[in-house]
Amino acid sequence: MNPAWSLVLTAIGVTGLIVAGRKKAAGWVIGFLAQGVWASYAIVTKQPGFLIGSMVYAYAYALNWRTWHRGDKEAEPEEKTxxxxxxxxxxxxxxxxxxxxxxxxxxxxxxxxxxxxxxxxxxxxxxxxxxxxxxxxxxxxxxx
CATH class of the missing domain: 1.10.12 (Lyase 2-enoyl-coa Hydratase; Chain  A, domain 2)
Known part of the structure; x- marks a missing residue:
């Protein structure tokens, strides 16, 4: 297997974290989608540890996206009475x-x-x- 796979996947994951660090919920979506490719990589290279890890990461990314997405709606300032x-x-x-x-x-x-x-x-x-x-x-x- 070409080692470029892991480098590209790592770059995608880091990009998602950078975007999330800039307070954009889309960063969590990028990371979540990258986990599907990581799961494919784990299956092709027969590394079950990567498959389990990608599922755990996907769950964490989904939770973070949900939290941030709700936070975006709550961040809208309401007029005080x-x-x-x-x-x-x-x-x-x-x-x-x-x-x-x-x-x-x-x-x-x-x-x-x-x-x-x-x-x-x-x-x-x-x-x-x-x-x-x-x-x-x-x-x-x-x-x-």
Whole structure:
């Protein structure tokens, strides 16, 4: 058997890994398809170890493709709702203002802040009041 077979098959497999390393799910498909040729090579050269190896590799390539393919669909950014943005903001505020608080307490405080903010917004809407505009505090100079 010509040793070029194994070199060409190795090159195809490495190409698939390089493409996958560039975050392209097609790399896993290339590797999976190469395993069919590796299985043929194993049968022609009467090397059952290669046949078993190609089946294991094909399974791994298929799993990785499936995982990456699902990940591509999940990677599409979804528009956050106002409630999600409010929740994120409350969590950030608590993380900055209370760094020593446990995660459970922080989650509870976040829920309270979100409820308070919703209640205040509903009250303002119902009563037709607007929040006062923020005024800048005048700069004071300290002279001694």
């Amino acid at each position: 106002d409630e999600q943005r409010l929740f994120d903001l409350a969590q950030q505020m608590l993380a900055i203002s209370s760094p020593g608080v446990s995660l459970l307490d922080r989650a509870r405080y976040t829920e309270v802040l979100v409820r308070f903010s919703k209640t205040a917004a509903a009250w303002e809407k119902e009563n037709g009041t607007e929040r006062p505009a923020r005024h800048k505090m005048p700069k004071t100079s300290r002279r001694r």
